[in-house]
Amino acid sequence: LLLIKQPTPFDPHSPPPAESRVPLIGSLDFFWRRWDWFAEEKHRLQQQGSSGAFSFWLAGWKVVAPAGIKGREYFFSSSQLDFDGGYAALFGQGPRLEDIGTDKMEGDANQATPQHFSKRIIALLKGGRLGAALPALISDTKARLDELGEEGTTNPFDSIYSLVFLLTVRIVGCRDIAEDRKTLDLVLKLFNDIEKSATMTTILFPWFPGPAKIKRTISAGRLYMILKKIVDERKKNGTTAQDPLQYLIDEGDSMVQIIEFLIGGLFAGLINSGINAAFILCHLGVTPEWKFKVLDEIRTVCSRHVPAEHHHLPLTKQLELLPIEAWENDFPMIDLCLKDSIRIHLHGAALRRNLTGKDLKTNEGDVIPDGALLAYHLDEIHQDPEIYPEPTKWDPARYLPERAEDKKAPFAYVGWGAGRHPCLGMRFAKLENNVIVAFFLARFEYDVVDAEGEKRSDLPPVDRNQHSAHKPEGAERVWLKYKARKE
Ligand code: HEM
Numbered sequence: 001l002l003l004i005k006q007p008t009p010f011d012p013h014s015p016p017p018a019e020s021r022v023p024l025i026g027s028l029d030f031f032w033r034r035w036d037w038f039a040e041e042k043h044r045l046q047q048q049g050s051s052g053a054f055s056f057w058l059a060g061w062k063v064v065a066p067a068g069i070k071g072r073e074y075f076f077s078s079s080q081l082d083f084d085g086g087y088a089a090l091f092g093q094g095p096r097l098e099d100i101g102t103d104k105m106e107g108d109a110n111q112a113t114p115q116h117f118s119k120r121i122i123a124l125l126k127g128g129r130l131g132a133a134l135p136a137l138i139s140d141t142k143a144r145l146d147e148l149g150e151e152g153t154t155n156p157f158d159s160i161y162s163l164v165f166l167l168t169v170r171i172v173g174c175r176d177i178a179e180d181r182k183t184l185d186l187v188l189k190l191f192n193d194i195e196k197s198a199t200m201t202t203i204l205f206p207w208f209p210g211p212a213k214i215k216r217t218i219s220a221g222r223l224y225m226i227l228k229k230i231v232d233e234r235k236k237n238g239t240t241a242q243d244p245l246q247y248l249i250d251e252g253d254s255m256v257q258i259i260e261f262l263i264g265g266l267f268a269g270l271i272n273s274g275i276n277a278a279f280i281l282c283h284l285g286v287t288p289e290w291k292f293k294v295l296d297e298i299r300t301v302c303s304r305h306v307p308a309e310h311h312h313l314p315l316t317k318q319l320e321l322l323p324i325e326a327w328e329n330d331f332p333m334i335d336l337c338l339k340d341s342i343r344i345h346l347h348g349a350a351l352r353r354n355l356t357g358k359d360l361k362t363n364e365g366d367v368i369p370d371g372a373l374l375a376y377h378l379d380e381i382h383q384d385p386e387i388y389p390e391p392t393k394w395d396p397a398r399y400l401p402e403r404a405e406d407k408k409a410p411f412a413y414v415g416w417g418a419g420r421h422p423c424l425g426m427r428f429a430k431l432e433n434n435v436i437v438a439f440f441l442a443r444f445e446y447d448v449v450d451a452e453g454e455k456r457s458d459l460p461p462v463d464r465n466q467h468s469a470h471k472p473e474g475a476e477r478v479w480l481k482y483k484a485r486k487e
Contacts, residue, residue: 010055010062010369011359011367011369013361013365013366013367014055014064014366014367014368014369015045015050015051015053015054015055015064015065015066015366016045016050016054016055017054017055017056018037018041018054018055018056018065019041019044020037020041021056021057025057025058025059025204026056026057026058026059026061027056027057027058028058028200030056030058030063030375031200031203031467032465033465034347034348034349034377034465034466034467035347035377035379035383035464035465036464036465038065038349038377038379038380039379039380041054041065042054042065042067042380045067046067051067051068051070051071051364052067052068052071053065053066053067053068053071053364053366054067058090058204059204059205061089061090061372061373062369062371062372062373063090063372063373063374063375064366064368064372064373064374064375065349065374065375065376065377066362066374066376067380069409069410069411070362070363070364071362071364071376072376072380072381072410072411072414073363073410073411073419074362074363074364075350075352075374075376076350076376076411076414076417076418076419076420076421077419077420078352078360078362078420079420080354080356080360081352081353081354081360081368081374081420082352082353082354082355083114083351083352083420083421084114085352085353085355085373086350086351086352086353086373086374086375087351088353089351089353089373090203090349090351090373090375091198091203091351091468092198092199092202092203111254111256111257112254112256112257112260112261116253116257116261117260117261117264117265118424120247120248120251120253120261120265121172121261121265121268121424121425122424123247124171124172124244124247124265125171125172125424125425125427125428127324127328127427129171130171130324130328130427130428130431131324133170133171134324134327134431136170136178137167137170137171137431137432137435138319138320138435138439140163140166140167140170140178141163141167141435141436141439142316142320142439144159144162144163144166145439145440145443145444148444148482150483150484151482151483151484152481152482153449153453153479153480153481153482154479154480154482155477155479155480156277156278156279156281156282156479156480157274157275157278157471157472157477160274160277160278160281160436160440161274161275161277161278161471162185162188162274163277163436164270164273164274164277164432164436165184165188165191165266165270165274166178166184167432167435167436168265168266168269168270168273168432169184169187169266170243171244171269171428171432172244172261172262172265172266172269173243173244173245173262173265173266174230174241174243174244174245174246174262175241175242175243175245176230176234176241176245177226177230178243183226186222186226187223187226187266190219190220190222190223190226191223191266191267191270193215193216193219194216194219194220194223195271196212197212197213197215197216197219198467199212201213202216223263224259227258227259227262227263228255228259230245231245231249231255231258231259234246234249235249244265245258245262248261268424268425269425269428269429271468271469272342272346272429272469273425273429273432273433274469275345275469275470275471276338276341276342276345276433276469277432277433277436277437278471279341279344279345280334280337280338280341280433280437281437281440281446281480282448282459282478282480283337283340283341283394283459284337284437284441285446285447285448285480286448286456286457286458286459287394290333290337290396291441293333294333294334294337294437294438294441295441295442297330297331297332297333297334298315298319298331298438298441298442299315301322301326301330301331302315302318302319302321302322304326304330305321305322305323305326305330306318306321306322307321314442315442315443315485316439316442316443319438319439319442327431327434327435328427328430328431328434331434331438333396334433334434334437334438335430335434336396336397336399336400337396337437338429338430338433339396339399339406339413339415340394340395340396340398340399341394342415342416343382343388343413343415344382344392344394344462345462345469346378346382346415346468346469347378347379347464347465347466347467347468347469347470348377348378348466348467348468349375349376349377349378349467350375350376350378350414350417351373351374351375351376352373352374352376353371353372353373353374354368354369354370354371354372354373354374355371356370357370358370378414378415379464381409381411381412381413381414382413382414382415383464386408387405387406387408387409387412388405389405392461392462392464394459442485443484443485444482444483444484444485445482445483445485446480446481446482446483447480447481448478448479448480448481449478449479449480449481450477450478450479451477451479453479453481455481456478459478460472460475460476460477460478461476462476463476
């Protein structure tokens with residue numbers, strides 16, 4: 001404990017301090033029961049007439065938690081808040097540079113920067129590239145659904161999640177991994193291990209060599225070796241392949257830039273897309289009217305875009321004939337399913353940091369101290385019953401024009417980010433989600449079942465204190481029991 005920096009007092013013009021504190025270390029409720037605690041603090045302060053924003057300590061970090069319309073607006077719109085600095089300090093689910101070892105790589109002048117990462121991801125997720133990748137995305141999806149066979153029971157948080165990983169590797173990774181099942185599964189396992197090692201200790205005391213840190217270092221090291229070997233061989237043999245890695249090499253990126261891009265891109269692409277694609281199938285499985293609506297949409301899109309002479313083909317075959325424009329624009333119902341799934345399953349806080357070198361003042365006059373972090377809990381808006389009645393219920397119709405709940409207040413929906421940092425992967429995320437949901441529904445009839453194989457008519461309640469999108473565990477687990485459709 002002596003190594004922990006002693007807290008210095010907050011500026012009197014910063015939002016008021018949170019009540020719950022552990023001496024020296026600060027408000028560990030941020031890790032133990034994140035949403036319940038945020039909601040309680042906000043409520044307590046609002047009763048006293050403030051916006052509900054508050055300040056707290058976490059080991060050496062000063063953190064401000066904005067609340068209300070103005071707090072949210074400032075958080076998402078201010079050009080002075082640093083995105084990467086916030087996540088580097090408190091997210092902890094991706095590997096840190098020191099875990100991967102790229103911080104120590106010598107002789108590699110071109111260092112990876114957030115700007116380099118964004119530039120590359122924008123280039124790789126452009127329409128032309130997505131269109132070119134569509135046949136591979138479809139054949140990967142079909143192959144994985146083939147593996148499920150004619151009937152059975154599957155845990156979508158394994159089967160669909162790993163399919164999303166494969167599609168992500170296609171779009172921001174390389175063929176060497178996408179087309180080698182052993183390497184693909186190993187890389188996914190290493191990613192999962194790194195994600196699980198994001199404990200309170202590894203985040204607050206990254207230097208502490210506890211079991212999670214050791215596991216994280218080993219997994220990140222193995223990941224690094226796998227990727228480095230692939231890049232080295234490509235560079236050495238002069239082999240080329242039509243894939244994202246080749247694009248990075250052709251652009252002249254350094255080894256550090258390539259490895260950090262591959263790891264960062266796969267992490268950014270996997271977590272939310274994988275969890276949501278699996279959850280949408282679960283929600284549809286217990287909501288027959290929406291399953292019907294989506295199936296109807298799939299049939300309508302096929303009848304509109306597939307030439308009449310192919311209308312006798314099974315729906316899955318017709319889907320293979322759809323052009324990229326149809327996949328991107330003509331599935332508004334699946335899009336609404338994704339939108340409400342994200343609202344429910346995007347847990348935890350978005351993060352920023354004041355790296356300007358001076359104190360900042362928000363639009364409400366609150367002081368954000370130099371170096372401080374900001375943590376905006378997304379449930380503050382996504383679970384607000386004034387905006388989203390019955391907020392825990394999955395209800396895609398809430399966005400239809402007659403209800404338009406997401407338009408009730410500024411920044412009322414931030415599931416794809418907002419303001420300064422909108423999600424750079426949204427277009428690809430929507431495309432892959434449309435492909436997965438359409439092929440799964442066209443191919444299988446299915447129900448959601450519990451551990452005993454009994455059909456469920458609802459999903460178990462979600463633990464809102466999670467820190468990010470997460471796979472259901474324990475009593476939250478469900479499976480899909482499916483059977484191929486007869487066409
Ligand atoms: C359902 C899937 C997804 C959801 C719900 C989602 C959500 C988000 C959100 C909420 C943010 C903003 C976070 C903040 O403001 O603090 C964000 C940013 C970002 N997302 Fe996504 N995302 C998804 C898929 C993807 C995919 C597939 C990729 C890339 C392959 C991706 C790449 C990024 C990147 C690079 C940023 C950072 C933008 C910046 O630096 O300004 N996302 N995403």
